[in-house]
Amino acid sequence: MEPPQPPARPLASQEELKRFYLGKHIDSVPKPAVVLDIAIIKRHCASMLEAAKSLDVGFRAHVKTHKTPQLARLQVGEESTECNFVISTVLEGETILPLLKDLQAIGRKVNVLYGIPLVPSQVTRLAALARQLGEKSISVMIDHPDQLNHLTAFYNVAGVAACVFLKVDSGYHRAGLPPAKLNKNGLLERVAEEERVGRAVLLGMYSHNSLSYSGSTPEELMAYLAEEIVSCKEALKQNMHLLPKDRELVVSVGATPQVVSVNNLLQGTLSREAQALKTLLHDSDPGISAPVKVELHAGVYPVLDMQQLGTNAHRTGEAEKEIAISVAAEVCSVYNNDERSRPEALVAAGSLALGREPCQSYPGWGLVRGYREGSSRLIVERISQEHAIVAWEKGEAKIPLQVGQTVGIYPNHACITGALYGWYLVVDSSQAEGSKIVDVWPRPTGW
Incomplete structure (x- = not known):
């Protein structure tokens, strides 16, 4: 039996909107109105996907800026077998659910991360999404052992384990734990226990450093991204004795300014900062006894702003x-x-x-x-x-x-x-x- 869903503000009817707006000039419609230029959006989305492919790194698209299935589809393109997303509200996941099912129907793997540390009021709705999408479809962010108490309720509704990212604080101080404090109050032992009983699957480390919004040069932005990667790898290294070694662990990093800056890594002659970052994307650390995959995440890049x-x-x-x-x-x-x-x-x-x-x-x-x-x-x-x-x-x-x-x-x-x-x-x-x-x-x- 599906859990009851809370009332939500209904979306406007797309058919009705199209009947009124299609074919009209922007000058002739009621205002103020918000306008998107699909030509620019397609270019930015294609550029991001091409950079991730060329650099052989993963990519996770944040949908919080636009919250639409139409733009989310452009963010993951047509080629990759993995379609990874971040949401800031569960409503975003519910809104793009038909897209997620469409992607799964053609054999693409879907994983959606709820992008703030898990709170109890959202557990049932997240679990309802996982129930419809299946195993390894929904991830949660954890930076405190008490948040793991909610995984039982998640499993009882979803019937599958929640995937888990551990949030690393790489200097922004909004959420997360510094590498040396990742095992706060036995957090890692608790995650291992949740895995043992089938209620969790640890995917890896996640960092988001919005300090990069204050950057003003590509070199500064690449340095911020490198700092995030180093912090997440340090978290792995310092806590490897408590982490699984039998599978690939993901290091998910970025914000739009840093991630856009990786286009500099595709140039023929690289600056010192660019070369250091490119090396970080794939170098191995002898202190990390598990394979590591770097994943970039970004959200506002398709539309940008001032x-x-x-x-x-x-x-x-x-x-x-x-x-x-x-x-x-x-x-x-x-x-x-x-x-x-x-x-x-x-x-x-x-x-x-x-x-x-x-x-x-x-x-x-x-x-x-x-x-x-x-x-x-x-x-x-x-x-x-x-x-x-x-x-x-x-x-x-x-x-x-x-x-x-x-x-x-x-x-x-x-x-x-x-x-x-x-x-x-x-x-x-x-x-x-x-x-x-x-x-x-x-x-x-x-x-």
């Missing part, structure tokens, strides 16, 4: 070429005639349309697409709940906007911005009519 662009990990560094997410907003008013100390414009999109996330690389709350005056860009300078003020980043030139005009705004944090909407309007900049809506993707909100 925060990610500020790390300078990307090929061109140009928002128009790299950022696939924007908010379509209307200009309410323009103040070009000395009404204020300098020219400004008012747009009908505030913190509830854009998010309110700062970005260390520039002083704005969003970047208006397509406007540049010398070295200055048109940015969202001030933000309120439903409105925002647009001004030049530098200088006092007149604002080249008109009342009623639609503008596209690149947000600082794509994950936050997407969460404010019930669906994405999809355009394709590779087509002649690049602002025409070619698809609509409903997305869940909440938990």
Whole structure:
């Protein structure tokens, strides 16, 4: 008998959305609206998969940014036999469940990691997913022995063991244990006991270091990734006497800036940082008496945002070429005639349309697409709940906007911005009519 599921906010009907939106120009739809450019998304997804393949490492796609099966399918591509995902909410796993079943139906192996240390309210729902997907389909993150108490309830519902990643703190201090403290209060003995009775399967070590968001060069980003790998391997090395030696253990590391930076490893001549990182991906440590496989994980890379662009990990560094997410907003008013100390414009999109996330690389709350005056860009300078003020980043030139005009705004944090909407309007900049809506993707909100 399937366990009862809690009520959830219903997804908007894709059929109804398509009837209203398909074929329309972005200028003609209700706003604010969140827009995705499928051409950029496909390019970023293909680049990530090609890098992982060329470097012979695993890849695990985080779906928290978009929460849609359509984009999740692009993240795992068509070739790999393994389709590994990370979710931040169980609702994301429930939303992409039909995709996961489709992937399994064509012989691809699926594993979904619940990406925060296990909490009791989510156990039954995670177990219900495992019941439908089968053995080794659902992984949980563990950094405290008390979390293992929930594996009995998981097994009772799922009928299969939960896979386990041990969370290693490599310096970010959000979650996890430092390598020397991995066996906190007998954690590793507890994991071994859960394995012995059939309620757990240890997959390996997991680290996520968002300190890389403060990086500004590929060398810095590669150094952060190397630090994560070293920390996870050190955790293995210091605790190998308590870990299984009869199977491959995974070292899962990354965040979008570091993982995007691995493209530097595919160049002919490598910098010192790049060579050190490339060696780390496959070198063996005599202190680790089990095979080790490095797996990269990342989430926001298909769409990017102003925060990610500020790390300078990307090929061109140009928002128009790299950022696939924007908010379509209307200009309410323009103040070009000395009404204020300098020219400004008012747009009908505030913190509830854009998010309110700062970005260390520039002083704005969003970047208006397509406007540049010398070295200055048109940015969202001030933000309120439903409105925002647009001004030049530098200088006092007149604002080249008109009342009623639609503008596209690149947000600082794509994950936050997407969460404010019930669906994405999809355009394709590779087509002649690049602002025409070619698809609509409903997305869940909440938990």
